[in-house]
Amino acid sequence: MKQLFSLFAGLFLLCSNAFSTEEAPDVLVKRVTDEVLTIVRADKDIQGGNTRKAIELVEAKVLPHFNFSRMTALAVGKDWRQTTPEQKKRLTEEFKTLLVRTYSNALTAYKNQTVVYKPLKMQPGETEVLVRTEIRQPGQQAVLLDYGLEKLDSAWKVYDVVVAGISLVTNYRESFAQEVRAGGIDGLIASIAAKNKQFEAGKAEKK
Amino acid sequence: MKKTLVKSVVSLAVAAALSGGAIAADNPKDPAEGFNRAMFAVNEGLDTAIAKPVAKGYDYVAPLPVKAVVGNFFSNIADVMIGMNNLFQGKPGEAFTDWGRVLVNTTVGIGGAFDVASEMGLDKHYEDFGQTMGSWGVDEGAYLFWPIIGPRTVRDTAGFVVDSYADPVWYVEPVPVRNSFVGLRYVDQRAALLPTDKIIEEGALDKYAYIRDAYLQHRRNAVYDGNPPRELDMPNGKAPVELKSSPEKPAGR
Numbered sequence: 001m002k003q004l005f006s007l008f009a010g011l012f013l014l015c016s017n018a019f020s021t022e023e024a025p026d027v028l029v030k031r032v033t034d035e036v037l038t039i040v041r042a043d044k045d046i047q048g049g050n051t052r053k054a055i056e057l058v059e060a061k062v063l064p065h066f067n068f069s070r071m072t073a074l075a076v077g078k079d080w081r082q083t084t085p086e087q088k089k090r091l092t093e094e095f096k097t098l099l100v101r102t103y104s105n106a107l108t109a110y111k112n113q114t115v116v117y118k119p120l121k122m123q124p125g126e127t128e129v130l131v132r133t134e135i136r137q138p139g140q141q142a143v144l145l146d147y148g149l150e151k152l153d154s155a156w157k158v159y160d161v162v163v164a165g166i167s168l169v170t171n172y173r174e175s176f177a178q179e180v181r182a183g184g185i186d187g188l189i190a191s192i193a194a195k196n197k198q199f200e201a202g203k204a205e206k207k
Numbered sequence: 208m209k210k211t212l213v214k215s216v217v218s219l220a221v222a223a224a225l226s227g228g229a230i231a232a233d234n235p236k237d238p239a240e241g242f243n244r245a246m247f248a249v250n251e252g253l254d255t256a257i258a259k260p261v262a263k264g265y266d267y268v269a270p271l272p273v274k275a276v277v278g279n280f281f282s283n284i285a286d287v288m289i290g291m292n293n294l295f296q297g298k299p300g301e302a303f304t305d306w307g308r309v310l311v312n313t314t315v316g317i318g319g320a321f322d323v324a325s326e327m328g329l330d331k332h333y334e335d336f337g338q339t340m341g342s343w344g345v346d347e348g349a350y351l352f353w354p355i356i357g358p359r360t361v362r363d364t365a366g367f368v369v370d371s372y373a374d375p376v377w378y379v380e381p382v383p384v385r386n387s388f389v390g391l392r393y394v395d396q397r398a399a400l401l402p403t404d405k406i407i408e409e410g411a412l413d414k415y416a417y418i419r420d421a422y423l424q425h426r427r428n429a430v431y432d433g434n435p436p437r438e439l440d441m442p443n444g445k446a447p448v449e450l451k452s453s454p455e456k457p458a459g460r
Contacts, residue, residue, distance in 0.1 A: 049405075102410035109402030141282075141333065141399070144433060165428020165435070166421045168410075174234060175416040181233075191412055199409050 025149040025156040026120040028065065029131045033115055036061050040110050047110065054104035062103065067150065067157035068096045074160065075172040076188075079180045087185045094192040095172075101199060102168060103161070113137040115145075127151040130162075236350050237419060243352040247415050250354050259404075262397035274395070276320045281376070281392045282331070283312045283319030288373050292334035296342045304329050333429065336373075337366025341430035350419055358422040 023031070039057055040046050046054045072092040073080045083091065118132040128150045135143040148160030161168045179188040234240060269277070290305030308324035308331065316323040325331060340362055341347065348361030359367055371377060376392065379385040411417030427435050 051409075098410060102406055105406045105409055106402075109406075142331070164425055165433065166424045171417065171420050171424060172412070174420050175411070175413045178416065179412065195409075195412055 022155060024120070025122070025129050025147075025151075026117065026131045028156055029133070029147050029149070029158075030117055032061060032065060033133070036107070037110070037115070040107055046108055049108045051101065051104055051108060054107045055100055058100055058104045058107065063100065065156075065158055067152065067159045068092050068099070070150065070157075070159040071095065071099065071169050074169050076176055076180075077170075077173045079177065079185065083185050087189065091185065091189050091192070094189055094196060097196045098192055099168065101196075106163075111137065129156075236423060238349050239351060243350065243419075244415055246352045246354055247418075250352070250357065253355065258393075258397050259401075262394050262401060265394050266398045266401055274398070277391065277395050278399070279312070279316070279322045280319045281395065282322065283309060283316070284375055286312075286331075287375065288370065289332055289334045291373070292336060292339045293332060295336075295339045296334065301332055305332060335363075335366055336369040337363035337426070338430050340366055341426075347423075347426065350423065352415075352419075358418060360423070360426065363426060 036057060039061075040054075043053065043057075046057065069088070069092050072088070072095045075095060076083065076091070080088075113135045114137075116134040116136060118134065120129065120131060122129045128148070131147045131149060133145045133147075135145055137143075143164050144162075145164075146160075146162040147158050148162065149156045149158050151157075160170070176188055179191050183190065237243065266274075286305045286309045290302040290309070293299075293302040293305060308329045311324040311327065311329065312319050312322060315321075322331075337360075345362050347363065350358065350360055351364060352358050353364070356367065376388050377385065379388055407414060407417060
């Protein structure tokens with residue numbers, strides 16, 4: 001009986017632990033950034049511009065914290081409404097590949113910058129928040145790097161990355177709208193897919 | 208060699224002007240898109256042929272401490288006018304920080320070679336006359352793409368002219384020294400942008416539009432010192448209203 005009780009108690013502790021350790025958005029950003037940069041600092045290949053290795057790192061460490069369907073919706077803007085679920089799925093998949101490559105290329109540019117985390121301004125109960133950081137480097141302008149996060153059921157997810165005031169997501173809105181005007185949603189999907197293919201092929205050649 | 212370069216630049220420009228004309232100019236922010244795309248092509252040609260290789264060479268040859276000194280030196284000179292612009296924008300506190308930086312960096316930092324002020328907690332700001340006019344409520348106007356100078360809105364073009372008149376580097380004597388300073392600063396600034404080249408190259412569907420929209424977002428952000436008001440469906444704001452609910456759910460009809 002006693003054993004059973006302690007088992008229950010243990011289980012209870014485990015569960016409550018799992019629920020209460022929901023990470024605050026700024027803590028999450030800092031933890032993931034630190035993890036990723038620790039790896040990049042030790043990896044000469046990534047520093048040397050090996051995008052494929054950087055992509056692997058981003059896929060393993062960063063992707064789980066990104067909400068790509070929200071990102072795609074943001075980038076597409078008003079045309080998202082006339083997009084079928086099936087198109088949404090394909091579009092999100094292609095845009096994800098594009099964004100991951102962009103983000104990974106940014107990582108390969110890492111030299112010896114330091115990241116400064118700014119205090120988080122968040123009201124209790126808020127479900128959307130901007131986590132602001134600053135990338136400092138000797139002799140060069142510091143770059144502001146902000147993450148827009150939203151609270152989904154279980155955790156905070158990044159839906160926007162803003163570099164020096166430039167949202168990597170909404171920066172696509174005009175070009176996407178242009179593609180949609182020219183060839184519809186399917187045309188847009190085809191354009192992104194072609195762009196992705198181009199660099200997939202390029203990488204395979206170089207190895 | 209020179210002739211073929213000029214030829215290829217010109218033919219690029221003509222091709223771009225033609226194709227640019229074919230693209231419907233329906234972007235209200237970019238009424239001069241045809242002209243801009245042509246100038247963009249000229250600049251791409253010049254950049255690929257001259258600026259980028261020179262910047263790459265500089266980046267490769269100059270060790271990090273040298274690059275840091277060069278960057279600090281020009282940054283220190285710029286702080287004088289940055290302070291002035293902060294004053295014009297009604298931010299005297301920041302203006303005094305900027306001039307305090309100049310004082311510290313010019314003396315303790317040996318003529319601006321070292322950015323001691325930042326380590327003391329005097330933060331660097333970035334202001335120019337285009338931002339000052341923006342803070343006064345001057346509309347940014349049409350987007351323009353200039354050769355060599357690059358993207359500027361109408362407002363920021365005017366701001367750039369004022370900035371250049373007020374730029375101490377242009378008053379350096381004798382002229383050859385001034386020219387080397389202007390050249391070195393240009394190379395330093397281009398070199399700082401080298402890492403973004405690959406990001407734009409691999410990330411942009413349409414390089415011209417990507418740079419244009421990035422520039423417009425960046426300037427808007429700069430005018431508001433990093434805290435632009437959130438527009439309904441604009442840069443770094445929240446999703447458009449109709450997307451507030453989970454975008455994964457197909458819109459019911």
